[in-house]
Amino acid sequence: MVQFVHPATKDITLAGVLSALADPARLQMVKAMIGQHDCMSCAAAAPCTMAKSTVSNHFRILREAGVVQTTKRGVEHRNVVREADIDARFPGLLKLILTHAEAG
């Protein structure tokens, strides 16, 4: 059974997206997720050094900023970056930030 964890996502705001991506850990998570199309949050996206609760908190922040959408699939939560939605709201922004994140 598939269900959205937070179906009613708030508006995507510039400050929200920027502060969500301003954290290196979250930027790295988003970078990891954008490659795949679906991914488990804990195992796949976050660095292993981080506590589970911290990872969960980062995902909450990303969700609340409208950067990712989480669907619950059985025991695991799958997070997808809302590329299309972000791009509709702020054209080019996400791609540009991720491009610069690549470069280091």
Add this chain to the structure above:
Amino acid sequence: MVQFVHPATKDITLAGVLSALADPARLQMVKAMIGQHDCMSCAAAAPCTMAKSTVSNHFRILREAGVVQTTKRGVEHRNVVREADIDARFPGLLKLILTHAEAG
């Protein structure tokens, strides 16, 4: 007499720029400054509701992120957005964020 307040500016990093601009107050300051070419920080850029010490702190953060350069001119400090430097490091980023800040 003109002198730089912090001559040795650290490297401009993506996380630094993003978190500097993620704060709505700072984004507004940068927006205000980019219009003019030189501007006084307190009076010109910051919203009047903010305490002087808070404004000073925001400018310190912007300086440390490499977003602005502050020169001391007599009794006042003039802040300039380092558009060229930021653009050299992260082409298109600042302009894009400011464009979206207009709209949002």
Add this chain to the structure above:
DNA sequence: TTCAATAGTCCCATACTTCCGAACTATTGA
């Protein structure tokens, strides 16, 4: 030179965040 005014910075107390471990919830599979 001295004094008041102005523009910022520094310091400190309070309020808010973030991070982590521990306890909890929900789902699956044996």
Add this chain to the structure above:
DNA sequence: TCAATAGTTCGGAAGTATGGGACTATTGAA
């Protein structure tokens, strides 16, 4: 039914932001 797995929630410790007041530096006038 029970253990394992994946996340969330809670509470405390550590760090960060805010604002008030004291301080510094420069100017311009008396």
